Amino acid sequence: MIVQFGSALIELVLGDITTQEVDAIVNAANSYLAVGGGVDGAIHDAAGSEIMQELERRYPDGCPTGSAVATSAGQLSARYIFHAVGPVWQGGGKKESQLLESAYETCLNLAEQYDCQSVAFPSISTGVYRYPVDLAGEIALRTVATKLESTKQIKLVRFVLFDQGTFGCYSRILETMLV
């Protein structure tokens, strides 16, 4: 599914983020920037061990929840990895929605700062961090759509969704945003 917002596109695909040919790939990291499982493990495996060395050297204090940091992309075809730290779902009363929005916004700002035209996002926080996919998808898509109405730099944001349930959920939300 592909939809135009402003002069840019939002695309939803079912697949593996590590193989995407885009300028920047977003990782769902943890605040220690330590290697984890899920999409983080897959990205570090595919990109190579120099990414962890770069994170330790440049960001020894980690990254706060709701923010993101940039590294090079090692063996990936992307130029950069943006390591975003989404919130752990705790029922919705711990500012999770603001923190998730801010994680996406920080990545979009990094994309502008690093001259990226295309960015691929996973579904941040909806794996081990247990954020309900319908709520997280709404925030993800609305935050990106809002940014695309105002940026000239970013031309494509691709959500790379790993399972059919997440892909279906994001697709339904994007459809409702069109009416």
Ligand code: ADP
């Ligand atoms: P978080 O800790 O932020 O919840 P996870 O990595 O546990 O992060 O999960 C985030 C989402 O990324 C989940 O939907 C998970 O299925 C998905 N995911 C796992 N591996 C990949 C991959 N290689 N490409 C894209 N998405 C992936």
